[in-house]
Every structure is written in C-alpha cells, then in structure tokens.
Amino acid sequence: MADESLVRLRGVAKDYKRGAETVHVLHALDLDIPKGDFLALMGPSGSGKSTLLNLIGGIDRPTAGSIEIAGIRTDAMSDGDLGRWRANHVGFVFQMYNLLPVLTAERNVELPLLLTKLPAAERRKRANAALGLVGLSERAQHKPRELSGGQEQRVGIARAIVSDPTLLLCDEPTGDLDRKSGDEILDLLQALNQQQGKTIIMVTHDPHAAARAKHVLHLNKGQLGREAAA
Amino acid sequence: MLKYLPLLWANLGRKRLRTSLTLASIIVAFLLFGLMQTLRVAMTGSPELAGIDRLITMHKTSFVQSLPLAYLNRVKGVDGIVVATSQDWFGGIYQEDKNQIAAFAVEAPTFFEVYSEYQLTPEEKQTFLQDRTGVIVGPLLAERFKWKVGDTIPLRSNIWTRKDDGGNVWPMKIAGIYQASNGDNQSMYFHYDYLNESRREIRDMIGWVVVKVKDPDRSADIARAIDDLFRNSSTETKTSTEKAFIQGFANQMGNIGKLLTFVAAAVFFTMLLVTANTMGQSIRERFNEIGVMKTLGFSGAGVTFLIIAEAILVTGLGGLIGLGLAALASKGIGAAVAQFFPVLGMPSATWGIGVVLILLLGGLAAAIPCAQASRLKIVDALRKS
Ligand SMILES: Nc1ncnc2c1ncn2[C@@H]1O[C@H](COP(=O)(O)OP(=O)(O)O)[C@@H](O)[C@H]1O
Numbered sequence: 001m002a003d004e005s006l007v008r009l010r011g012v013a014k015d016y017k018r019g020a021e022t023v024h025v026l027h028a029l030d031l032d033i034p035k036g037d038f039l040a041l042m043g044p045s046g047s048g049k050s051t052l053l054n055l056i057g058g059i060d061r062p063t064a065g066s067i068e069i070a071g072i073r074t075d076a077m078s079d080g081d082l083g084r085w086r087a088n089h090v091g092f093v094f095q096m097y098n099l100l101p102v103l104t105a106e107r108n109v110e111l112p113l114l115l116t117k118l119p120a121a122e123r124r125k126r127a128n129a130a131l132g133l134v135g136l137s138e139r140a141q142h143k144p145r146e147l148s149g150g151q152e153q154r155v156g157i158a159r160a161i162v163s164d165p166t167l168l169l170c171d172e173p174t175g176d177l178d179r180k181s182g183d184e185i186l187d188l189l190q191a192l193n194q195q196q197g198k199t200i201i202m203v204t205h206d207p208h209a210a211a212r213a214k215h216v217l218h219l220n221k222g223q224l225g226r227e228a229a230a
Numbered sequence: 231m232l233k234y235l236p237l238l239w240a241n242l243g244r245k246r247l248r249t250s251l252t253l254a255s256i257i258v259a260f261l262l263f264g265l266m267q268t269l270r271v272a273m274t275g276s277p278e279l280a281g282i283d284r285l286i287t288m289h290k291t292s293f294v295q296s297l298p299l300a301y302l303n304r305v306k307g308v309d310g311i312v313v314a315t316s317q318d319w320f321g322g323i324y325q326e327d328k329n330q331i332a333a334f335a336v337e338a339p340t341f342f343e344v345y346s347e348y349q350l351t352p353e354e355k356q357t358f359l360q361d362r363t364g365v366i367v368g369p370l371l372a373e374r375f376k377w378k379v380g381d382t383i384p385l386r387s388n389i390w391t392r393k394d395d396g397g398n399v400w401p402m403k404i405a406g407i408y409q410a411s412n413g414d415n416q417s418m419y420f421h422y423d424y425l426n427e428s429r430r431e432i433r434d435m436i437g438w439v440v441v442k443v444k445d446p447d448r449s450a451d452i453a454r455a456i457d458d459l460f461r462n463s464s465t466e467t468k469t470s471t472e473k474a475f476i477q478g479f480a481n482q483m484g485n486i487g488k489l490l491t492f493v494a495a496a497v498f499f500t501m502l503l504v505t506a507n508t509m510g511q512s513i514r515e516r517f518n519e520i521g522v523m524k525t526l527g528f529s530g531a532g533v534t535f536l537i538i539a540e541a542i543l544v545t546g547l548g549g550l551i552g553l554g555l556a557a558l559a560s561k562g563i564g565a566a567v568a569q570f571f572p573v574l575g576m577p578s579a580t581w582g583i584g585v586v587l588i589l590l591l592g593g594l595a596a597a598i599p600c601a602q603a604s605r606l607k608i609v610d611a612l613r614k615s
C-alpha cells in the first residue's frame with residue numbers, strides 16, 4: 001500500500017510563529033494517500049486542516065519531515081521549482097472561489113495555461129472544454145460577479161482541472177454555498193473522481209459533504225485518526 | 231508576453247475612476263514636460279542660426295545700449311576682418327500691438343557681404359539698395375500679412391520717435407522678399423540711414439556691429455583686438471561669436487526657463503508620488519489575487535513583471551498622450567510666438583527623454599508594491615480577503 005501512495009508524508013510538523021510564541025499546528029504526522037482516492041479531511045476549526053492541505057499542495061513548507069508526491073520530494077524544492085511543480089501537478093479549489101474579478105470565466109480558467117507554451121487557440125479550446133465539463137459553457141464570457149456562488153465555484157473547479165493536475169485539493173469547497181449548490185459541487189467532484197480518476201483531497205467540516213468521499217480523516221490537535229466513510 | 235495583455239488591460243479597468251484620474255495626472259505631467267522642453271529650447275535660442283565666421287561687437291554692459299557709429303569704421307580697420315556691418319533694433323509693430331516684428335536698421339551694402347545666406351534677385355537687391363525707404367522682408371512675414379513687393383508698410387516703432395512730427399511710424403516700401411538658408415524667415419531689414427536721420431532720441435549711434443572674419447580659428451584674437459580698440463574709452467565693447475551672442479540673449483530668457491523647469495520638475499515629482507501611491511493601493515488590494523496567481527504557479531518574478539508592466543502601461547499610455555498633446559500645443563505656440571523665437575515645435579529628443587521618464591515613473595511607482603508582493607508568502611496572501 002505504502003509503495004502505491006500518491007501522497008506520502010513522513011514525520012511532518014508545522015509550527016507558526018505568532019509574535020514571540022510558537023504555535024505547533026501539526027506534529028510528527030504520517031499520511032499515505034493512494035492514487036485515485038477521494039479523501040475528506042475533517043476536524044474542528046483551527047485544527048490545521050488547511051495547513052495540511054497547503055503543505056501537500058506545496059504552497060507552504062513543513063517545519064520538519066518529508067513530503068513526497070508521485071515519487072517527488074517537494075519539501076526540499078526551491079521556490080521556483082515548487083511553483084512549476086504546482087502548475088503541473090496541483091489544482092486548488094478554494095472556499096471563497098478566489099477567481100480574478102476582472103477576468104471573464106473563460107479567462108480565469110485560461111490563467112494557469114498562460115504559464116504553458118500552448119498557443120492562444122489551444123488555450124481557449126482547453127479552457128472551454130474545462131468549462132464544458134463543469135457545465136458552464138454558456139457563461140464563458142461572464143465575469144465572476146455576474147455568476148452565482150455555485151457557478152463561481154464551478155469556474156474555480158474548471159480552473160483547477162484545466163491543466164490536468166495529478167492532485168485536486170479543495171479547501172471547504174462548499175463552505176460558502178447553500179445545500180443545493182453545494183450538492184452540485186460535490187456531484188461534480190465525485191464525478192471527477194469516479195469518471196476521470198482524479199485524486200481529490202477535500203477539507204470540510206460538513207459531515208454531509210464528507211459522506212461523498214471514499215475515505216474520511218479526522219484531524220485533531222495536529223493528530224490524524226482514520227475512519228471509513230459512511 | 232502578449233498573452234498577458236488582456237490581464238493587464240482588465241486590471242486597468244478594475245477601478246475606472248481611479249485609473250482615469252491617475253491617467254489624467256500623468257497626461258498633464260507629460261504635457262507640462264513637453265511644453266517645458268519646447269520653451270527651454272526656444273528660449274535658449276537656436277545656435278544653428280549663427281554663422282561660425284561672424285563676431286558681434288556690442289556695448290560692454292548690454293546689447294540694448296548703443297555704440298557710436300564711428301566704431302563701425304574703426305572695427306572695419308582691424309586686421310583679419312573681411313567686412314563689418316552695423317545693426318540697430320527698431321522694435322517694429324504692424325497695425326496692432328500683438329503684431330511684433332523683428333525689424334533691424336542695417337548698413338545696407340555691407341549687410342549682404344556679412345550675411346551671404348540672405349538671397350534676393352538682382353533686381354530686388356538693386357531696388358533695395360537704391361531706395362532709402364526700402365525694406366526687405368522674410369517670406370513667412372510677407373505671407374502672414376499678405377505683403378507684396380512694392381507695397382508701402384507703415385511700420386511703427388515701440389522705441390523711437392520721429393523728429394519731424396513726433397510720431398513713431400516709418401513708412402517702408404517693400405523692395406524684395408529675401409530667402410535665407412539659416413531659417414530666419416520672419417525678419418525685416420531696412421536702411422540705417424533712414425532711421426538715423428529721422429529719429430529724435432539719438433543720432434549717429436548704432437546697436438551693434440557684426441563682423442565677418444577671414445579665419446574662424448582666429449576669432450578669439452580678433453575679438454580681443456576689437457575690444458582693445460575701445461578699452462578705457464567711455465564706451466567699452468564686448469565682442470563675442472554670434473553663437474555666444476544669441477545664447478547671451480537667450481540666457482535672460484533661460485532664467486525664466488530654469489524657473490519653469492524647476493516648477494515642472496516639482497510637478498513631475500508630485501505625479502510620481504501620486505502614481506506610486508495609487509499603484510501601491512491598487513496592488514495591496516490585490517494581495518489575495520497575487521496569492522492565487524502564485525498558487526497557480528506564477529513565480530515571484532512573473533508577478534513582479536506583471537505589476538511593473540501594468541504600471542508602465544499606465545505611465546506609457548498617459549505619457550504618450552501627454553507628449554502628443556504637447557507636440558500639438560508646441561506647434562500652436564510656435565506659430566503664436568514666431569516673431570520672438572524661431573520655435574520649431576517640440577524638440578524630437580523630448581520623445582526619447584519622455585520614454586525614459588515613462589519607464590522610470592512606472593518602474594518606481596511599481597517598486598514598493600513589488601517589494602511588498604514578493605515578500606508575501608502565499609499562505610499569508612491567501613488569508614487576506
Ligand atoms: N500563516 C499562518 N500564520 C500564523 N498562524 C497560522 C497561519 N496559518 C494558520 N495558522 C494557525 O494555525 C492553526 C491552524 O490553522 P488552519 O490550518 O487554517 O486550520 P483549519 O483550516 O483547520 O481551520 C490556527 O491556529 C491558525 O491560526
């Protein structure tokens with residue numbers, strides 16, 4: 001099992017300095033996530049769920065321990081290498097969508113592709129394919145503020161998957177949505193996992209959302225406890 | 231690079247009012263800068279008008295003070311001189327006070343020997359030399375007032391009064407329209423004798439002497455020899471090259487120019503602060519978005535590049551519009567003040583300096599937000615919403 005892990009954390013710790021005092025958010029954490037998993041990460045607020053997700057996604061660095069993803073050690077990479085690695089391997093979905101307000105849905109989804117050498121026409125094609133996949137083709141030319149929360153989040157998902165990443169990391173993707181829109185997002189994530197084989201790690205404190213995952217992990221005081229999904 | 235243009239453009243539209251106001255300030259700053267450049271060059275004169283083989287002898291104190299006519303003949307005797315001629319400022323006005331004309335009373339035959347770049351047809355020249363009240367005028371001046379050869383012009387002086395009737399109008403008959411290769415298209419030259427015998431204030435006095443030397447390399451020696459002639463007399467002289475003379479005249483204007491330049495620089499500096507502040511504000515509001523872009527894989531250098539590019543897009547747009555307006559306005563000003571200065575429009579070097587300023591202004595305005603953005607950790611940036 002350990003050998004097939006897509007994500008492998010060993011002895012990962014994370015401290016934050018807040019003024020003079022040091023906050024130990026995560027300690028000596030081991031974690032293995034297999035390829036194709038849909039993992040829900042639960043836990044009380046402030047338990048370090050986002051911190052863990054950020055470490056896996058390479059937008060933060062562990063204080064100690066090692067992080068290996070698809071056989072690559074990311075914790076020791078330079079900032080530049082890590083940025084390029086993220087562009088190729090990770091898609092992020094945020095609770096507040098985090099779309100650029102000045103760009104249309106299409107341009108938002110195209111944004112990660114600007115870092116590639118793809119010609120403009122190909123970038124457009126892929127952006128629209130991703131928008132099609134989340135069911136928002138007709139809204140391609142709309143700006144974020146002209147969309148509902150659920151639609152904005154679907155654009156966010158399209159942006160996360162447009163460069164076909166190894167890992168999809170979602171931090172409370174339904175946290176700001178009503179039940180119906182939230183369910184649509186969860187349907188979408190489930191479909192991406194089941195039909196496209198995307199490996200998804202989703203932070204949530206909503207048991208209803210966690211129920212859609214294949215596995216659920218509980219984070220408490222920097223420690224993990226695993227349980228099977230209901 | 232072009233693929234980022236829609237993003238840059240979209241960012242400018244983020245707060246239309248703010249962008250417009252910033253743009254407007256930059257346009258005004260560069261308009262001012264362009265006009266200052268025009269004025270500065272106009273006021274410091276065009277030394278290209280000067281001949282290198284010409285010297286000007288004038289009153290030691292200032293060129294508005296006259297010299298005795300007798301000096302002309304004494305200067306003519308100095309070794310190394312080809313020919314010398316005299317000039318006197320008339321202060322010409324035609325019809326209305328605003329129509330100021332550069333009119334000079336000259337010693338006619340020698341004028342053409344010293345200023346060989348002034349051309350007339352043989353008949354015109356003949357007419358001029360034979361007619362005591364004759365005058366030759368520049369082609370632009372003739373065109374401006376629709377003057378033709380043979381017309382008699384009542385030219386008023388704002389300096390001299392007539393002995394006979396106490397008036398200040400001297401009728402002059404246009405003998406010819408000269409062509410000058412040095413760019414002087416708007417002057418009038420008439421006979422010194424005509425002025426000298428009829429003006430009340432002074433007699434047998436001239437404004438200054440223009441000398442043509444055989445060997446420009448010896449100009450300094452000749453100038454000293456001329457001034458030595460009159461040393462310790464009641465009217466000492468100062469002889470300099472024509473180029474230095476034009477610049478000396480311009481220096482009085484140049485001081486005003488310096489003041490204006492100083493004001494422009496102050497305004498420009500203020501603009502820099504305003505732009506930097508606006509840019510900084512606009513970027514700080516976007517720290518969260520910058521965090522998102524970095525999350526997507528944009529590098530610190532990439533984000534810095536985009537911020538600088540955005541700043542330079544604003545300063546470039548504003549700067550080029552401002553300079554364009556300045557170039558247009560300079561043309562207008564050039565036409566209006568043509569009788570005082572040969573303004574040839576905004577100097578083309580202004581564009582080059584302008585581009586440097588655009589890059590500098592944009593770069594400096596972006597520097598602070600860039601430094602802040604690059605120091606920002608992604609997780610911290612994302613926590614700002
Ligand atoms: N960038 C940071 N700087 C300082 N403290 C942080 C930072 N990120 C998180 N923390 C702290 O770490 C703890 C865990 O935060 P987080 O991972 O966001 O929790 P969760 O997502 O489970 O609510 C909290 O106490 C939080 O205040």
Ligand SMILES: [Mg+2]
Binds near residue numbers: 049050051171
């Ligand atoms: Mg969180």
